[in-house]
Amino acid sequence: MSFALLRVNVRLSQWAIFGWIVFLVAYALFVVLIYPSIAQSTGLLEYMKSLPESMLGSFGLTPEIIDELFGKEGFSLDGWLVTEFLNYWPIVVGIYAFMFGSGILSREADRGTIELLLSHPVQRYTIVATKFVALLAILALLLVASLAGVLLGTLFVEGGVDLGRMSLVLVQAGMAVAAIAAYSTLVSCLVLDPRRSVAIVGGIMAASFILNMLVPALGAAAWLGKLSLFYYYRPFDVVFRGELAASSTLVYLGVTGVCFLAALVVVQRRRAVI
Amino acid sequence: MATNYAIVTQDLTKFYGRQRGIEGVNLRVLEGEVLGFLGPNGAGKTTTLRVFLDLLRPTSGSARIFGLDTQRHDVEIKRRLGNIPGDIALYESLKGSELLDLLGSFRGRGGGRRIKELAERFDLDLGRQVRAYSRGMKQKLAILQAFMHDPELLLLDEPTLGLDPLMQREFYALLAEEHNRGKTVFLSSHILSEVERLCGRVAIIKEGRLVLVDEVEALKRRKVRKMHIHFRREVGKEDLRLPGAELLRLEGQEVEFLMKGDIQTLLAAVARLPVEDIAFPEATLEEAFLEFYQPAPEGAAV
Numbered sequence: 001m002s003f004a005l006l007r008v009n010v011r012l013s014q015w016a017i018f019g020w021i022v023f024l025v026a027y028a029l030f031v032v033l034i035y036p037s038i039a040q041s042t043g044l045l046e047y048m049k050s051l052p053e054s055m056l057g058s059f060g061l062t063p064e065i066i067d068e069l070f071g072k073e074g075f076s077l078d079g080w081l082v083t084e085f086l087n088y089w090p091i092v093v094g095i096y097a098f099m100f101g102s103g104i105l106s107r108e109a110d111r112g113t114i115e116l117l118l119s120h121p122v123q124r125y126t127i128v129a130t131k132f133v134a135l136l137a138i139l140a141l142l143l144v145a146s147l148a149g150v151l152l153g154t155l156f157v158e159g160g161v162d163l164g165r166m167s168l169v170l171v172q173a174g175m176a177v178a179a180i181a182a183y184s185t186l187v188s189c190l191v192l193d194p195r196r197s198v199a200i201v202g203g204i205m206a207a208s209f210i211l212n213m214l215v216p217a218l219g220a221a222a223w224l225g226k227l228s229l230f231y232y233y234r235p236f237d238v239v240f241r242g243e244l245a246a247s248s249t250l251v252y253l254g255v256t257g258v259c260f261l262a263a264l265v266v267v268q269r270r271r272a273v274i
Numbered sequence: 275m276a277t278n279y280a281i282v283t284q285d286l287t288k289f290y291g292r293q294r295g296i297e298g299v300n301l302r303v304l305e306g307e308v309l310g311f312l313g314p315n316g317a318g319k320t321t322t323l324r325v326f327l328d329l330l331r332p333t334s335g336s337a338r339i340f341g342l343d344t345q346r347h348d349v350e351i352k353r354r355l356g357n358i359p360g361d362i363a364l365y366e367s368l369k370g371s372e373l374l375d376l377l378g379s380f381r382g383r384g385g386g387r388r389i390k391e392l393a394e395r396f397d398l399d400l401g402r403q404v405r406a407y408s409r410g411m412k413q414k415l416a417i418l419q420a421f422m423h424d425p426e427l428l429l430l431d432e433p434t435l436g437l438d439p440l441m442q443r444e445f446y447a448l449l450a451e452e453h454n455r456g457k458t459v460f461l462s463s464h465i466l467s468e469v470e471r472l473c474g475r476v477a478i479i480k481e482g483r484l485v486l487v488d489e490v491e492a493l494k495r496r497k498v499r500k501m502h503i504h505f506r507r508e509v510g511k512e513d514l515r516l517p518g519a520e521l522l523r524l525e526g527q528e529v530e531f532l533m534k535g536d537i538q539t540l541l542a543a544v545a546r547l548p549v550e551d552i553a554f555p556e557a558t559l560e561e562a563f564l565e566f567y568q569p570a571p572e573g574a575a576v
Binding site for chain 2: 002011120271
């Protein structure tokens with residue numbers, strides 16, 4: 001890995017990182033700050049319970065989860081945060097991950113900067129590996145910023161959050177996004193045209209999201225949902241049980257590891273990188 | 275004594291699908307020589323350079339630099355070479371110094387003193403962002419990144435593109451110094467005068483095949499040259515039958531010749547005419563190629 005290249009990549013993305021941090025902190029703050037207005041709402045509970053199970057399932061909800069969300073003292077802040085913020089975090093941040101990841105090699109090739117880099121004694125895989133690590137570092141930063149946004153919000157509302165469980169949810173969300181980043185990187189190494197790689201990865205991500213939403217309606221074909229990375233993201237389970245499901249962790253780490261290694265093999269074996 | 279080659283290619287061939295890049299290129303570049311690589315757009319010059327850098331892998335054949343295979347030992351080779359790409363792409367958001375630091379880091383050192391010397395020599399402000407650089411300044415930065423680590427071999431693709439005449443001269447001086455220090459230079463260029471000035475030998479590539487590898491002196495003898503004469507008064511066509519020159523154009527007192535033979539005899543014949551002014555414009559690339567691109571000589575490869 002090249003630390004100089006890592007630094008440069010983070011530096012080149014600094015304004016995008018800044019924008020995303022501001023967005024995520026604002027999003028977290030917004031969700032926390034509107035919490036008091038819905039905390040004691042019984043109408044929301046009745047409305048949610050009136051929804052068909054398949055529709056609830058699309059949002060990762062079940063009648064049992066809804067009961068836990070509301071508890072005896074109304075909607076908990078933890079539950080509210082998972083429902084409105086953390087539930088969508090991998091999709092929102094996944095957009096950044098796939099935009100960055102799908103350009104890891106293809107954008108360098110398209111701009112011609114790969115020729116400049118590879119005129120010097122550096123392995124092709126070092127460039128891809130370093131840029132991937134830079135992406136992970138940026139994602140970790142966004143994760144911390146999200147948690148900071150939540151904590152900042154709790155200063156202004158009554159009732160705290162379980163920091164440990166919130167962190168665990170974010171760890172699972174981070175692993176989901178890392179997996180998205182890894183397959184985006186692989187596609188970027190397979191397809192040197194950045195527009196095509198963005199289209200392919202974006203298509204996979206959208207299809208994956210829709211597939212997961214449709215799982216409750218698929219009946220006997222519900223197993224297809226397991227093909228979606230979002231299927232393994234279980235924020236409600238994490239926040240209510242306080243533990244990460246081993247299967248989710250395995251899938252995310254497995255996809256990340258396999259796609260990352262495959263990307264390195266592909267870039268090293270490519271007959272052309274320009 | 276054994277001859278040392280910096281670059282050896284053997285039947286080097288690269289196809290892009292069905293489209294030919296280069297085919298059967300056999301070339302040997304001696305250590306310490308400056309070799310000019312000529313060819314029109316699309317002839318295969320950039321493809322050849324990219325194979326040397328392992329940006330492209332050959333369909334068949336091989337390329338060896340310093341005796342090392344370009345596919346298997348690309349990193350070792352690149353430690354010893356400097357490259358100026360033909361169409362330089364830089365990170366626009368970085369400062370010149372930051373870009374050089376990044377590229378220097380791949381070699382484990384920044385080459386600080388050499389960078390400072392070269393920046394002063396080419397009058398380049400490394401504290402500015404690349405996006406604020408003009409075309410010529412970007413080219414200077416490309417020169418710096420290629421020379422900063424004092425490489426043994428220089429692969430240069432149109433290295434003076436965008437440089438003003440003063441800087442071009444400085445670059446030629448730098449290249450001459452490097453040559454005197456025993457460095458090998460592989461110079462791909464469209465500028466014939468540049469190649470003539472700097473190179474000992476030239477290789478000409480046409481439609482992906484090497485059609486000629488020869489000494490520059492031999493090339494000069496083959497080169498088409500023109501002579502423009504402005505006469506004090508109109509001269510009859512029969513007076514313009516000059517030895518070693520072919521009349522191309524006659525418009526009043528303006529005459530253009532194609533020079534082919536011995537210049538001494540030609541000038542002696544011209545001296546008898548009422549000449550007001552005489553000029554020998556540099557042969558254009560097109561003119562030179564018209565001459566070079568006659569049927570390829572047998573056994574052009576070296």
